[in-house]
Amino acid sequence: MIRLIGLWVACLACGYGAVGERLVWDKGATLLGFLDKNKIDPKVYYDLAIQDKELGAEIRAGVSYYTLRDDQGVLLQALIPVSEAVQLRIFKQADRYHIDFIPIVFSSVQKTLSLRVQKSPYKDILRTTGDARLAQEFVDIYKKTVNFRRAVIKGDQLIVIYTRKHRLDRPFGFPSIQASMLETARRPHYVFAYEGKYYDAQGKEMMEFFLETPVRYSRVSSKFSHGRMHPILKEMRPHYGVDLAAKFGAAVHAATEGNVVFMGYKGGYGRTVEIKYGKELRLLYAHLSAFAPGLKVHSYVRRGQLIGRVGSTGLSTGPHLHFGVYKNDRPIDPLGRIRTAKNQLNGREKEHFERYIRPYQHAIKDMQSFEYAQQETLKITY
Numbered sequence: 001m002i003r004l005i006g007l008w009v010a011c012l013a014c015g016y017g018a019v020g021e022r023l024v025w026d027k028g029a030t031l032l033g034f035l036d037k038n039k040i041d042p043k044v045y046y047d048l049a050i051q052d053k054e055l056g057a058e059i060r061a062g063v064s065y066y067t068l069r070d071d072q073g074v075l076l077q078a079l080i081p082v083s084e085a086v087q088l089r090i091f092k093q094a095d096r097y098h099i100d101f102i103p104i105v106f107s108s109v110q111k112t113l114s115l116r117v118q119k120s121p122y123k124d125i126l127r128t129t130g131d132a133r134l135a136q137e138f139v140d141i142y143k144k145t146v147n148f149r150r151a152v153i154k155g156d157q158l159i160v161i162y163t164r165k166h167r168l169d170r171p172f173g174f175p176s177i178q179a180s181m182l183e184t185a186r187r188p189h190y191v192f193a194y195e196g197k198y199y200d201a202q203g204k205e206m207m208e209f210f211l212e213t214p215v216r217y218s219r220v221s222s223k224f225s226h227g228r229m230h231p232i233l234k235e236m237r238p239h240y241g242v243d244l245a246a247k248f249g250a251a252v253h254a255a256t257e258g259n260v261v262f263m264g265y266k267g268g269y270g271r272t273v274e275i276k277y278g279k280e281l282r283l284l285y286a287h288l289s290a291f292a293p294g295l296k297v298h299s300y301v302r303r304g305q306l307i308g309r310v311g312s313t314g315l316s317t318g319p320h321l322h323f324g325v326y327k328n329d330r331p332i333d334p335l336g337r338i339r340t341a342k343n344q345l346n347g348r349e350k351e352h353f354e355r356y357i358r359p360y361q362h363a364i365k366d367m368q369s370f371e372y373a374q375q376e377t378l379k380i381t382y
């Protein structure tokens, strides 16, 4: 573990000095290993609900986490992020340890940027904001519809409305683009984010990628959820994938091509394969009973290739495939990305979409008269 900050803080609960530290989660470290190192009974982990065990396997190497210890070095509390919005909390109360999940406190700033292209959309966004992730996301949104080399010329306008999260005054995570416009040959191309996907102004989905169904399943036994905090019960249960109930031993096929980046046992996910497609997309297949013969880390797999067999490893109830899809480490709902899903909004859904994007359309229109502008429009603290 790398010690980043060591500071003394007063611990009101214990009355003595307590030490708070910011640390970095090691590669290969596990929640059970962390409990063991801190002399915490593993029962605290084994007693967790299945979904919580899965969440415990979401801790990523390199993530910053916080601990608080008493003057004897005994752990009083640990806060370990499992996503951009949720953290796992281990805390000591009446001589017993508990684990739960709580929201990460952050502020979110909505920003608007308008500029005329000088070199390229990527370079100009990076130059004006210093935000490489924003520049990359913008390019990714348009790369299927706009030929950046040929179509975008000097003087074309681009506008982007996005939010950036800040924690302890530092930006963290990835920017979320809500609306954007890119002009080519005096024609504006609009893109709006709506329920986790990107659409043009007519409600046609901008297909960034699509997936095949990875297994023949009987039903969805647990849906994808970001897990909203309940105001009174203070309970939140994100589920960063879908559980697809299937027969034990059923073939699991790769939903997209890519390279195997992880193969092995992954805490509450049991026997797991992770496959990376391109720079930003990562797919996770969990609770497998077996891996496909010959499959190794760094193996290249084709779309549809056999990668393993359905099982119930990792203490899950019945045989099912937990299927997770992450874009830039941010979990997204896999079911909405399956190829057969319709990609044009219609009827009431389209009406709702049109109402939803209207304020963004107005905001973009207002910005079109500016040659260059950067604004912070809204700040919300969660």
Ligand SMILES: [Zn+2]
Pocket (backbone or CB within 6 Å): 054, 222, 239, 241, 242, 243, 322, 323
């Ligand atoms: Zn699951």
